[in-house]
Amino acid sequence: LRNCRICKKEAIVYINYANISLCSEHFIEFYERKIFKILKQLDLRNKCILVALSGGKDSVALLFALYKLQAIFNYKLKVLHIDLGIGDYSKRSLEVSAKLTEKLNIPLIVFDLKKEFGWSIHDAVKIIRKPACSICGLVKRWVMNKVAIENECDYVATGHNIDDVNTFVLKAMLTYRPEDIIRLPRPILKPNLEVKLAGRIRPQFYATERENLLYTLVNGLDTVSIECPLARDAKSKKYRQIWEEIDKVNPVGKINFVNTIIKIIDKLDTGEMSDIKLCKICGYPTYSRDICTFCSMRMRIDSKLKNEES
Numbered sequence: 001l002r003n004c005r006i007c008k009k010e011a012i013v014y015i016n017y018a019n020i021s022l023c024s025e026h027f028i029e030f031y032e033r034k035i036f037k038i039l040k041q042l043d044l045r046n047k048c049i050l051v052a053l054s055g056g057k058d059s060v061a062l063l064f065a066l067y068k069l070q071a072i073f074n075y076k077l078k079v080l081h082i083d084l085g086i087g088d089y090s091k092r093s094l095e096v097s098a099k100l101t102e103k104l105n106i107p108l109i110v111f112d113l114k115k116e117f118g119w120s121i122h123d124a125v126k127i128i129r130k131p132a133c134s135i136c137g138l139v140k141r142w143v144m145n146k147v148a149i150e151n152e153c154d155y156v157a158t159g160h161n162i163d164d165v166n167t168f169v170l171k172a173m174l175t176y177r178p179e180d181i182i183r184l185p186r187p188i189l190k191p192n193l194e195v196k197l198a199g200r201i202r203p204q205f206y207a208t209e210r211e212n213l214l215y216t217l218v219n220g221l222d223t224v225s226i227e228c229p230l231a232r233d234a235k236s237k238k239y240r241q242i243w244e245e246i247d248k249v250n251p252v253g254k255i256n257f258v259n260t261i262i263k264i265i266d267k268l269d270t271g272e273m274s275d276i277k278l279c280k281i282c283g284y285p286t287y288s289r290d291i292c293t294f295c296s297m298r299m300r301i302d303s304k305l306k307n308e309e310s
């Protein structure tokens with residue numbers, strides 16, 4: 001590590017793709033600038049952003065950065081924590097989320113799956129034969145959108161980082177899932193309130209996992225360090241390791257990779273959004289079907305649980 005490129009003090013990090021060393025103060029500035037660049041594409045004055053806070057490093061860093069940038073953009077912040085009911089992992093996640101929001105003095109909305117639906121993710125994975133994370137992801141997306149609409153929030157902000165995005169794309173390519181790539185999460189998705197669809201922002205789209213972690217450390221923020229016991233996607237971990245290798249060869253590769261994909265899919269008109277309807281059961285958006293994927297799954301879980309009772 002050399003000295004900070006900007007102030008010449010002792011550096012705490014070397015950012016390989018930009019070839020700069022930074023001290024903690026200038027790292028914070030560098031990191032928040034990335035978030036700023038995404039947010040400035042929108043007019044956020046008097047808009048409400050619902051931050052999805054899990055208590056992990058990504059979402060903790062996200063909330064703290066959005067809290068600091070609030071003065072520049074003048075948005076309102078609300079925070080949602082979804083209690084997934086996954087044992088100690090969920091208990092600790094709730095604790096961390098409650099402590100952080102209390103410190104920042106932002107009200108916390110807790111959505112407890114067991115209380116709201118009568119089942120947790122832990123219960124759902126025993127019933128639905130799909131990978132835990134795909135069930136969990138589906139539930140979280142539905143809940144985030146519903147809570148945002150009910151609380152008059154224009155956007156949901158989530159803590160995806162560039163490593164998540166690249167791993168997702170690489171996996172989709174190598175397992176031949178072009179439809180996943182076409183639906184690639186973007187840094188910004190505008191709201192469509194007519195069909196009760198809140199917008200999405202992923203302010204850390206170009207931040208690495210390591211930068212998110214470092215941002216929580218330099219700001220002295222507590223995060224959940226236990227791993228979710230249902231995360232069994234060993235393949236994704238391996239794909240992540242491939243990225244580490246690529247990173248050694250070409251540090252700008254991650255950014256170029258995702259930007260290449262975005263450029264290509266922006267040229268395709270998939271017409272998907274025009275096919276949007278309201279689900280006959282929950283009244284939230286669904287693509288092409290009458291009943292949304294969340295409600296179909298919920299019905300399956302409910303009927304299975306009912307059968308077990310009787």
Ligand code: Q46
Binds near residue numbers: 084132
């Ligand atoms: S909580 Fe849910 Fe994650 Fe656990 S089951 Fe997978 S998606 S790993 S962020």
Ligand code: ZN
Binds near residue numbers: 005006022023
């Ligand atoms: Zn410095």
Ligand code: ZN
Binds near residue numbers: 282284291294295296
């Ligand atoms: Zn529905």
